[in-house]
Amino acid sequence: MSQPSEQPRLSPQFCFSFGTVRDFLRLSRASIDDSITQNLNALVTPARTGFDPNSTSRRTPRSFTEQIDPEACQKFKDEVLFPSWKARADVLSYCGIVATSPDPSDPEAAVIALETQKNRERIVDERLDPYSGRFFPREPRTQSLALLMRQERAVENIVRNRTWDVIQGRCGASGQSWQDAMGDWEAQKYK
Template sequence: MSEPSNQPNLTPQFCFNQTALRDFLRISRGAIDDSIIQNLNALMKPAQMPWNSASTAGRQVRPGIRQPIDPQACRTFTNNVLFQSWQTRSDVLNYCAGVALDPNDPDLALKEVESAKERDRVIDERLDPYSGRYYPREARTELLANIIRNERSVEGIIRSRSWSIVSERCGDTGIGWEEALNTWRAEQEAHR
């Protein structure tokens, strides 16, 4: 069974390093969510009946009935691995979203100066039809905010898929992943 991801050292440099941020999210998702079926299969007990060669003598028309997973093992997995991993990724995304709101970003001031210069520039498009084009450079905080927005969207899709598989294999509790995660968070706060 996989272990939840360890939270990286959260600094603004980590957030602005797109490669490090995306690698952390990719590796965390790969270890837990992308391999959720294998993680759940690892929770199952070995077969109770010994192997019988007659079981392979004929073609199986309908798929075999899945062996149920022990409910306690499912709870342990979701509480100690799945939700813990989700919370770690949420903490990283929340921290980096806060960094993206930095009003003192030096790139933001540079962008404003460039925009002011561009407004004052005289353009004669008859001489150079491309001179009227201006592509303002995005400040690094704006780039980070876009990355965080995209990663949160991806996170929602991945969590929904993972939760549907957990619900199918461990028994559907009738609640969505957001409610289950919030319940787990409340329990964690109560134990502190």
């Protein structure tokens, strides 16, 4: 069985390292969600009744309509899927808070302030140069982080919906949304 994604040590430096955040999310999704079919196939014991030599005499496509043992599915969700989702949700939540907090240690803050001040002092005559009124200020890194978090939350939602659809198909549809199932798991785990 796959191992759940291990949550990294959360700090503002981790969040502002956009590549590190993306790598963590990408690797976690790849090991659990992107390979959900393989992870679920690993829960099926193919040789329950023993090997049948006649099974190799003809070629038939394998049917994935076979339901997986409900206990094995629940164990996979409780021990691998939901902890991985929680680790990613914690990273997205923490970095979202960092993105909305003031950033006194922004190395570009002085440059941004200087550019903004210079822009206010500029004299613009658009009759002489229609493009002279353009000013493209640098974004503070908190705004860039906020944009990244919005994008990653949208990706996370899509990935979870897709994963949950596969789980519902292979483990038996419970009629429960992934949000409700995750909420139930968290309530059970963090009583």
